Amino acid sequence: MSSTPLTALNWNHAATCGEPAPAVAAALSEGLQWPQPGRGPFGVQTQKRFEEIRRVGAKIHGFSHPERVIFTSGLTASMNLALQGCIQPGQTVLTTRLEHNSVLRPLEFLRQQDVIILEAPFDDSGRVSIQDLEAFFKDYSIDWLVLTWASNVFGTVQPLAEATALARTHGVRVIADLAQGAGLMPVEFDNWGLSLAGIPGHKGLCGPTGTGLLLVGKDVDPSPLIHGGTGSQGHLRTMPPTYPEKLEAGTPNIPGIFGLGAALDWRQEHPADLTSIRAHLAKLDTWLQEQPKLHSFPKTPPPWNERLPILSFVHDAIPAHLLEAWLEQEGIQTRSGLLCSASSCKDLGIPSGLLRLSPPLDASTEDFVRVQKSLESAFAALQ
Numbered sequence: 001m002s003s004t005p006l007t008a009l010n011w012n013h014a015a016t017c018g019e020p021a022p023a024v025a026a027a028l029s030e031g032l033q034w035p036q037p038g039r040g041p042f043g044v045q046t047q048k049r050f051e052e053i054r055r056v057g058a059k060i061h062g063f064s065h066p067e068r069v070i071f072t073s074g075l076t077a078s079m080n081l082a083l084q085g086c087i088q089p090g091q092t093v094l095t096t097r098l099e100h101n102s103v104l105r106p107l108e109f110l111r112q113q114d115v116i117i118l119e120a121p122f123d124d125s126g127r128v129s130i131q132d133l134e135a136f137f138k139d140y141s142i143d144w145l146v147l148t149w150a151s152n153v154f155g156t157v158q159p160l161a162e163a164t165a166l167a168r169t170h171g172v173r174v175i176a177d178l179a180q181g182a183g184l185m186p187v188e189f190d191n192w193g194l195s196l197a198g199i200p201g202h203k204g205l206c207g208p209t210g211t212g213l214l215l216v217g218k219d220v221d222p223s224p225l226i227h228g229g230t231g232s233q234g235h236l237r238t239m240p241p242t243y244p245e246k247l248e249a250g251t252p253n254i255p256g257i258f259g260l261g262a263a264l265d266w267r268q269e270h271p272a273d274l275t276s277i278r279a280h281l282a283k284l285d286t287w288l289q290e291q292p293k294l295h296s297f298p299k300t301p302p303p304w305n306e307r308l309p310i311l312s313f314v315h316d317a318i319p320a321h322l323l324e325a326w327l328e329q330e331g332i333q334t335r336s337g338l339l340c341s342a343s344s345c346k347d348l349g350i351p352s353g354l355l356r357l358s359p360p361l362d363a364s365t366e367d368f369v370r371v372q373k374s375l376e377s378a379f380a381a382l383q
Contacts, residue, residue, distance in 0.1 A: 070213065087115055146174075174193070182205060276361075277362075
């Protein structure tokens with residue numbers, strides 16, 4: 001290994017952005033000084049700021065109801081609110097084997113509440129087929145489709161728009177996990193016909209951790225998971241029926257929301273361009289496939305213009321966690337294991353997991369050369 005300290009490389013961007021958008025830190029600091037929204041003349045200014053952030057959050061995701069943009073603590077909170085707030089005992093949910101634990105665990109909880117959970121498989125391209133979904137809709141009486149937009153294991157983009165259109169023809173409402181696509185690809189909530197969509201602030205939007213959004217369509221009315229103060233309609237013993245208050249009990253995370261607002265503004269002005277990073281990853285993927293005893297996924301990959309910047313693989317002779325440790329000592333942060341998606345790994349026949357590379361969009365040619373050389377040395381030393 002190199003004995004010369006090198007600049008650390010964060011190649012775990014599928015987990016969280018390595019560096020928030022430029023104005024986020026200042027917005028976080030500013031938010032520490034602002035009062036609670038809607039309480040007194042100064043709080044009115046906070047409320048107006050929140051409303052503007054909701055408007056941008058709605059616009060950037062193709063959603064026409066900013067008052068139904070709910071601030072949450074992240075994707076997990078958004079999906080729990082969507083799933084537990086809408087799905088009722090006795091209903092049937094169709095999801096997929098590609099889902100993250102932020103979806104699978106709430107669904108498992110609902111299974112224990114007498115909700116029926118069905119899981120569609122994915123094919124060798126790492127995608128769920130429309131034909132398989134159609135077969136489930138014909139064979140079962142399904143109430144909800146819960147689908148990730150892109151796999152956090154493969155980076156493969158799922159046919160969300162087509163799946164939603166199909167679901168609607170069967171009277172099925174759709175809850176989407178946009179964790180791995182929001183901020184990186186255009187979202188069209190209204191045009192796709194989604195009912196709910198969860199979005200993290202800290203991934204493709206480049207906002208702070210501990211922030212997120214839930215977009216709530218007009219065709220659904222989730223029950224709140226948390227009940228408490230809202231700063232308005234205090235005469236009611238129940239949560240207010242109006243949005244967004246109904247789903248936002250308690251003291252809001254003003255610094256985080258301001259930081260998320262700065263990230264939304266920045267992303268709106270700087271749309272993500274995946275062209276360069278996809279070309280770099282395609283080249284690295286070709287090299288990996290030429291290495292003995294190494295298998296990259298998915299097995300029959302779609303073109304890189306249908307994938308996010310995620311590249312996962314296993315080595316027959318070297319456990320993924322050892323490769324991660326080797327790269328870590330070389331100053332390269334990656335992620336190994338089940339990636340919170342045990343079903344995906346199990347179906348691939350790799351129950352111990354794999355190694356995932358998810359570089360930043362601005363990763364340079366020199367960065368890729370460095371990672372490839374580190375992998376070469378690891379393959380040579382650890383077998």
